[in-house]
Every structure is written in C-alpha cells, then in structure tokens.
Amino acid sequence: MKKSSSRKLLQISLAICALVPIFTGLLGMAGNNNPIYPEAERPAGLLLDSNLRFLNGLSVGIGVCTLSIIPDIKGRSTELRIICTVIFFGAIGRILSVASFGFPPPPFGIVAFFELIIPPLLAYWQSRIAN
DSSP states (O other), X not given: OOHHHHHHHHHHHHHHHHHHHHHHHHHHHTXXXXXXXXXXXXXXXXXXXXXXXXXXXXXXXXXXXXXXXXXXXXXXXXXXXXXHHHHHHHHHHHHHHHHHHOOOSTTHHHHHHHHHHHHHHHHHHHHHHHO
C-alpha cells in the first residue's frame, strides 16, 4: 500500500476512534441515566458521580485532541503516542476492575480488549507513515 493511501486510511481510522470517546464521554457526562448504562444504579454519592463525570469529560478531551492531530498526522508522533498511552493505561484500569469484580455487561467486556490492542497498533502505524 502506498504511503499516501495508508496515511489517509490512518486518518479515517483515527477519526472513527476519536468519535467513540467523544460520543460516549458526552453521554457519560450526562450521568447514569443514559443508554450506555441501562442497568446501572445511580452512584453511591456525590464524590463518585463527580469523578465519573470528570473521567467522561477526559474521554471527550482525548477524542477532541485526537481529532486535532489528524490533519498533520505524519508529524504528530509524540501527541499520538501520548494519547495512545493514556488509553492503554485506562484499559489496564478496566482489567483491574475485571479482576476485582468480574466482567461488565456487553459491550464493555470487549472495550478493554480494543483499548489494549488498538492504541499500540495506531502508534506503530503512524510511525511507519512518519518514517
């Protein structure tokens, strides 16, 4: 595959990947009464609710930052690696939750797998385009 078509495919892939945390983060900022958490009860207290909404805001921020690097993806290795690292550590947090409490309802069990696998692949793909 030519570098220009590979770059374009990476940009499209990143855009799709960026829209997911933006969409889910906005829903999460609305609280537990949204389609993402149909079976969840309200948080046990103000602190947990505040933390959940804050972390969902970070998801929106990660998505927006990802969108911002797409036009100049060839020269934005550092930014993409930082974003991918943050997502990867988030996946480790999900795995710790699974170890403590078991698997969450679908599709959240699948999400951790994608958060562990896709960020390193995107960083590697971008490095191939940058070189």
